Amino acid sequence: MTISTHVLDASLGIPGTGISVTLSRLEIAWLDVESGVTDADGRHRFLADAAPGTYCLTFGTGAYFAARAVQSFYPEVAVAFTIGDPAGGTPSGHYHVPLLLSPFAYSTYRGS
Secondary structure, eight states: OEEEEEEEETTTTEEOTTOEEEEEEESSSEEEEEEEEOOTTSEEEOOSOOOSEEEEEEEOHHHHHHTTTOOOSOSOEEEEEEEOOGGGTOOOSEEEEEEEEETTEEEEOOBO
């Protein structure tokens, strides 16, 4: 299965470009799988093949706002989610995890 994300800066109505994002997998502790940076459209697709398990996307939101001289509340946003076993009836294929971001709030959901 594959994983991607899309960050939108809701305070400005533009893509969240240049935001660092790390994909981690929960084993006994969190293990980093892959890191990247959102592109000009606020998107990043991870290359790693994701097996069923618990994962976390950690976004460097504090640095993003600091680079724009904007005060913010969250130095990072961590979104944990579970990829189920396709044999157990869980949809397989691609997992898209968007992040809607502003200096003092965020929301996320499972996209398509």
